Amino acid sequence: MKRHLLSALLASAYAVSVAQALAAEPLQTGLDKYGHLQSAPVAGHDGFAYVRLSDGVQFRVGGVTKNVIFYGPGTVRVNANLGSSHWTSPSLVVVGKPGGAEFKLEENAATLSISSARLRVDIDRKTGALSFMDSAGRLYTREAAQPQSVKPVEISGAPSYEVENRLVLKPGEAIFGFGYTDSEAVNRRNQDLLLVQTNLGIIIPVMMSSERYGVLWDTYSKMRFQDGPQGARLWAESAPGGVDYYFMGGRTMDDVVGEYRQLTGEAPMYPRQAFGLFMSKERYPTQARIVEVAERFRKEQFPLDYIVQDWQYWGSDKDGTWSGMAWDRVRFPDPNGMTDSLHKMNLKLMVSIWPSVGNDTALARELDQHGLRFEPLHWISRKARVYDAYSPLGRKIYFKHAKSGLFDKGVDALWMDGTEVEVGSAAWDAAQNEADIKSLGRNALGDFTRYLNPYTLLTTQGTYEGQRASSNKRVFTLTRSAWAGAQRTAAASWSGDIFANWDTLRKQVSGGVNVTITGNPYWTQDTGGFFVSRDYPGGEKDPAYRELFARWFQYAAFNPIMRVHGTDIEREPYVFKGLDPDVYKSLLDAAHLRYRLLPYIYGLSAKVSSEHYTLMRALPMDFADDKATYGINDAFMFGPSLLVHPVTRPMYRIQPPPPATIPAEFLRTPDGQPGLAGQYFEGRDFEMPKGQVTDRTIDHSWPAPPLATMPAGLSRLDDFSARWNGTLEAPEDGEYEIGVEGDDGYRLYLDGAAVIERWENGGKRLATTRQMLRKGQRLKVKLEYYQATSDRSLRLAWRTPSAMRAMAADKPAMDTQMRSYLPEGTAWYDFWTNQRHEGGRTVQRETPLDIIPLYVRAGSIVPLGPVMQYATERLDAPYEVRIYPGADGSFTLYEDDNETYAYEKGEFARVPLSWNDKAKTLTIGARVGSYPGMAMHRTLNLVLASPDNGKGIEAARASRTVRYTGKPMVVKF
Numbered sequence: 001m002k003r004h005l006l007s008a009l010l011a012s013a014y015a016v017s018v019a020q021a022l023a024a025e026p027l028q029t030g031l032d033k034y035g036h037l038q039s040a041p042v043a044g045h046d047g048f049a050y051v052r053l054s055d056g057v058q059f060r061v062g063g064v065t066k067n068v069i070f071y072g073p074g075t076v077r078v079n080a081n082l083g084s085s086h087w088t089s090p091s092l093v094v095v096g097k098p099g100g101a102e103f104k105l106e107e108n109a110a111t112l113s114i115s116s117a118r119l120r121v122d123i124d125r126k127t128g129a130l131s132f133m134d135s136a137g138r139l140y141t142r143e144a145a146q147p148q149s150v151k152p153v154e155i156s157g158a159p160s161y162e163v164e165n166r167l168v169l170k171p172g173e174a175i176f177g178f179g180y181t182d183s184e185a186v187n188r189r190n191q192d193l194l195l196v197q198t199n200l201g202i203i204i205p206v207m208m209s210s211e212r213y214g215v216l217w218d219t220y221s222k223m224r225f226q227d228g229p230q231g232a233r234l235w236a237e238s239a240p241g242g243v244d245y246y247f248m249g250g251r252t253m254d255d256v257v258g259e260y261r262q263l264t265g266e267a268p269m270y271p272r273q274a275f276g277l278f279m280s281k282e283r284y285p286t287q288a289r290i291v292e293v294a295e296r297f298r299k300e301q302f303p304l305d306y307i308v309q310d311w312q313y314w315g316s317d318k319d320g321t322w323s324g325m326a327w328d329r330v331r332f333p334d335p336n337g338m339t340d341s342l343h344k345m346n347l348k349l350m351v352s353i354w355p356s357v358g359n360d361t362a363l364a365r366e367l368d369q370h371g372l373r374f375e376p377l378h379w380i381s382r383k384a385r386v387y388d389a390y391s392p393l394g395r396k397i398y399f400k401h402a403k404s405g406l407f408d409k410g411v412d413a414l415w416m417d418g419t420e421v422e423v424g425s426a427a428w429d430a431a432q433n434e435a436d437i438k439s440l441g442r443n444a445l446g447d448f449t450r451y452l453n454p455y456t457l458l459t460t461q462g463t464y465e466g467q468r469a470s471s472n473k474r475v476f477t478l479t480r481s482a483w484a485g486a487q488r489t490a491a492a493s494w495s496g497d498i499f500a501n502w503d504t505l506r507k508q509v510s511g512g513v514n515v516t517i518t519g520n521p522y523w524t525q526d527t528g529g530f531f532v533s534r535d536y537p538g539g540e541k542d543p544a545y546r547e548l549f550a551r552w553f554q555y556a557a558f559n560p561i562m563r564v565h566g567t568d569i570e571r572e573p574y575v576f577k578g579l580d581p582d583v584y585k586s587l588l589d590a591a592h593l594r595y596r597l598l599p600y601i602y603g604l605s606a607k608v609s610s611e612h613y614t615l616m617r618a619l620p621m622d623f624a625d626d627k628a629t630y631g632i633n634d635a636f637m638f639g640p641s642l643l644v645h646p647v648t649r650p651m652y653r654i655q656p657p658p659p660a661t662i663p664a665e666f667l668r669t670p671d672g673q674p675g676l677a678g679q680y681f682e683g684r685d686f687e688m689p690k691g692q693v694t695d696r697t698i699d700h701s702w703p704a705p706p707l708a709t710m711p712a713g714l715s716r717l718d719d720f721s722a723r724w725n726g727t728l729e730a731p732e733d734g735e736y737e738i739g740v741e742g743d744d745g746y747r748l749y750l751d752g753a754a755v756i757e758r759w760e761n762g763g764k765r766l767a768t769t770r771q772m773l774r775k776g777q778r779l780k781v782k783l784e785y786y787q788a789t790s791d792r793s794l795r796l797a798w799r800t801p802s803a804m805r806a807m808a809a810d811k812p813a814m815d816t817q818m819r820s821y822l823p824e825g826t827a828w829y830d831f832w833t834n835q836r837h838e839g840g841r842t843v844q845r846e847t848p849l850d851i852i853p854l855y856v857r858a859g860s861i862v863p864l865g866p867v868m869q870y871a872t873e874r875l876d877a878p879y880e881v882r883i884y885p886g887a888d889g890s891f892t893l894y895e896d897d898n899e900t901y902a903y904e905k906g907e908f909a910r911v912p913l914s915w916n917d918k919a920k921t922l923t924i925g926a927r928v929g930s931y932p933g934m935a936m937h938r939t940l941n942l943v944l945a946s947p948d949n950g951k952g953i954e955a956a957r958a959s960r961t962v963r964y965t966g967k968p969m970v971v972k973f
Helices: 002-023 253-264 287-300 335-344 362-369 392-405 430-438 455-470 502-516 543-556 573-579 581-596 598-611 801-809 901-905
Strands: 049-053 056-061 064-072 075-081 104-107 111-115 119-124 130-134 139-155 158-168 175-180 192-195 202-209 213-217 223-228 231-236 243-249 277-279 306-309 348-353 356-358 373-377 384-387 413-416 477-479 491-494 562-564 636-638 642-644 676-682 688-695 699-701 720-729 734-742 745-750 753-758 765-773 778-786 793-799 817-822 827-830 836-838 841-846 854-857 861-864 879-883 889-895 909-916 921-924 938-944 960-964 969-972
Touching: 056 111, 064 119, 064 253, 075 119, 075 139, 075 158, 075 253, 130 243, 139 243, 158 243, 175 502, 202 253, 202 502, 213 253, 243 253, 287 306, 287 335, 287 573, 335 348, 356 362, 362 373, 362 384, 362 392, 384 392, 392 455, 413 455, 455 477, 455 491, 502 543, 502 636, 543 562, 543 573, 543 581, 573 581, 581 598, 598 861, 598 889, 734 745, 734 753, 734 801, 745 765, 753 765, 778 793, 793 801, 836 841, 861 889, 861 909, 960 969
Parallel strands: 277 306, 277 562, 306 348, 348 413, 413 477, 477 491, 879 938
Antiparallel strands: 049 056, 056 064, 064 075, 075 243, 104 111, 111 119, 119 130, 130 139, 139 158, 158 231, 175 202, 192 223, 202 213, 213 243, 223 231, 356 384, 373 384, 636 642, 642 854, 676 688, 676 720, 699 793, 720 778, 734 765, 734 793, 745 753, 745 778, 817 841, 827 836, 827 854, 861 879, 889 909, 909 921, 921 969, 938 960
C-alpha cells in the first residue's frame, strides 16, 4: 500500500513539475497555419499535465490532448484529439480569432481552473472533463465523466477522427436549436436528431439552452444529436480536428447569440422592402405573365414588394440550359424591359438559380475548363451537374455569370434553390441525400464525407462577396438550406418543399424558432404549402384549403420574411377576392397589419445587425425563468412586444379524413393473388408494353419527390401509362364510396362500366362513386392511368359502409376558441380588444377567420406606419406610436436610406423612445445621426392603449400629437 501511495505521489509531482516547466515558457497560441489547434509538447501520457498557451491551456490526460482556448470573455473553444489535427483548410464557419480575454489559472489536487471576467472552466485532472460556470460560480453545464470518444479513421485515403462528446444536462433544462427538422417539439430534450441537410431539413449545428449557454460544433460531416438518460450526445462521422466545439455563456440567450455572431460573423441589414410581401409560385411561364401579375397586385391595391421568378425561365427542365444564368429568348425576350416595368411599379424581382448547371451553357463550359463541376448528373434534367462551391475560383465564376445574366439585367435578389446540395430526386430522405452528396466524390477542400453539410454556406458566401464587390445595394438571398455562419452572407433560409396540411403548419412554428434561436435571424417558408393537391385535390377551390391558407398567411405576417410560394394551384391573394370574400378579408387584414408594423420591424432589423438581436423568438428567449414556456410549440415572440399564437387547426371548414387505400386482402388478381395485376406502357395511350407487376395495393408516388423507384420496365418517367385488372370483394353489406386519387388521367371500370373518368392533364384530385354492395360480392376492376405532368401519383381508395357511418357519427363539434398561455412576470393586452390579462395564466378568446391571437406585453412601445402598397411608400408619413401601460418600456426608431450599405459608414438616424409608467410620460430623445434624404420633421400620433382606443389594425385616435424635429421632448399623459 505504501509503495502504491509513494508511486502516486511521485507521478503527481512529476506531472505538476512538467506543467510548471512548460508554463514558464508559454506558447503563442498553438494554432497551425490553417488556424486549427496543434499540440504543444505536453508530457505525461497517463497522468495529467498541462501547458499554458497565450489564450488558454492545453493538457493531456488518458492519451487525449485537449485544448481550452478563449475567443472572448464569454466563449471558449474546446478541442480534443489524439495529438494531431488532420484539417487541411481553415474553418469554414468561424471568422473570430482567439484572444480578447485576460484569464488566470488556479489549480488544486482535483481541478485546474481557467477563468476570465465572465466564464470559468474547471478541468477534472483525473478525467479531463470540463465544467462550465459563470463568473459567480453558477454552473451552466458540464461534460460527462467520460467526456469524449476520439477514434482514428481513414476515409477516402485521408486520416480523420470519428468522434462524440457528451454533456450532462440539468433536470428541467430545455434545449433548442439545430435548425428546422421534422418535429413539432420546440424543446429538443429526449430527441434523436440526424443532422444531415435535406430538402426539408435546415441543419445548423448550434444548441441553445434555457440555462443561458450555447454550443457550436465546428464539424461538417454527418452528425447525430441524442438526448436521453445518459446525457446529451453529439456524434460526428468525420471530424478531422477531433472533438471541436465552442462553448458560449451569457446572462441571457441574446448574449449567447451575440457570442455566436462574434465567432461566425454579423448579420448585415436587408433592404427595407425585404420586410414586405414576396409573391412566388412554381412558376410564371412568361415575361408577360409575371408583369401581368404585378400589375394586378397594384390594381387590386394588395401590398407587394417582391415578385419571384422560379425555374425554367432559362429554357426547359430537360435540356442543357439548366440554371445557366440566361433567359429563354422566346418566353422572356426582353429581361431588361421586364425588370424596368417591375421597378416602375416599385417592385423588386427575385430569380431562382441552382447549384446544378446545364451542360449547354457558357457557365458550364467555363467551370469545366477548371474541372469545377462534379460528375454525377442532376436528377431533373440529366443534362446538368453541380458546381464546386468549395472552390474560390468556382464561386467566382458562378457569380460572374449571375452578374452578367441576371444582376446586369436588373434582377434584385437571388433565390438559391437546392443548396443542401440537391443531386438526386429523394432529397427529402436524409440517408438518400447523404448518399447522393457523397457520390459527388471530392471537392476542392476534400472528400464529401468530411464536407457533407456546409455546401449552402459556401455557395451563398460566393454570391454575397460578389455582390458586395460589385454593388452598393444590400444583398438579400433566399436559400433552401443553411449552416452556421449563414447570417454573415445575408442568406435567409426556408423550410423546403413542404406539403399543405395543418400538421406541416404546426411544424413551421416550432421549426422556425429553432432556426432563428441559433443566431441565424432570417427564416421563412412556403405559405400555403408547396404541394397542395395531395391533401386538397380541389386546391384553392376547396373551402377547407382556403381556411388553411388564411391561417397560414396570418402566421406568415409574423415571419422575419413574409413569402407565398408553391405549386399546383393559383394562390395570388387577389384570387380569393371573388372566390371567398371572408378569406380575402383575412388575407388583406394580415397584409395591412404587416405593413403597418414596418417601423417596428425595420427598427428591430437594425437591432439585429447592431446588437445581435433576434426578431422571431422562442418564448424562453424572453422568459427563460418561466418553465411553462419550454413546452409551448405553437407560440412565439415577434420582437420584444408581440406574442403571436397562430391558429394551427381547422375551425370552420373541417375536412373529412381521406378515404382509406383499399387493402390487398379485398383485391385479387385474375389468377387469385392478393392485389391487382398491372402492366406499364411507354406513351400516354398504352403504345409500347413494358414491365408487368402485381401490386398488393394501388398507392403510388412515382419518382418525383419524395420517392425514387422506377415503375417496372420503364427507363424514364415521361409520358407513360399503366393498366390494372382484377376483382374487388365487399367485406360487408351497404353503400360504399369508391374513389381514385391521382394526377393527370385516370379511369375506373367496375364490372365493365366506366364509373370514374378523368382523362386529362392536371393536378392531383380525388373522384368518387357510390356503390351498393352485398357482403362477399365481387366486382371486376379495371384501372387505367397516364402520366403527363410532374406529380405522378395514383391511389385506389374506399370508404366502407362502417367507415361512412363512423365518419358521420364522429363529426367533431366546432371549437373556435384559442387558449394561449401568457408568460409570467408581466401583464399582457389582447391586441384586438386591449383587454388586459395578468401573466402566468392561460386565457382564451374567440378566433374568427380574420383574427390571429396576438398579445402585447405591458410597457411596450409599438410604432406603426400607414397602410402602404410597398415598404418604401410614404416614408415621411406620420407614425402612430402605441403605448401599452403597466410597466416602463423603450423602443428605438431607426431610419436610413433603406437600400445601400451607407449605414455601415454611420449614415442612419435613431430616435430613442422611453415610457415612464409611474409618471405617465413619454420621453422622445434627441435624434442621433443623419443620412442624405432624411425627413427632418415627422408627426407622431401618440396613443395610450385602452379598451376604447388603440386596438386592432385600424388607425387610432391620438392621445397626443407632436411634431418631432429631432430635438428631445417629454410628453405627459
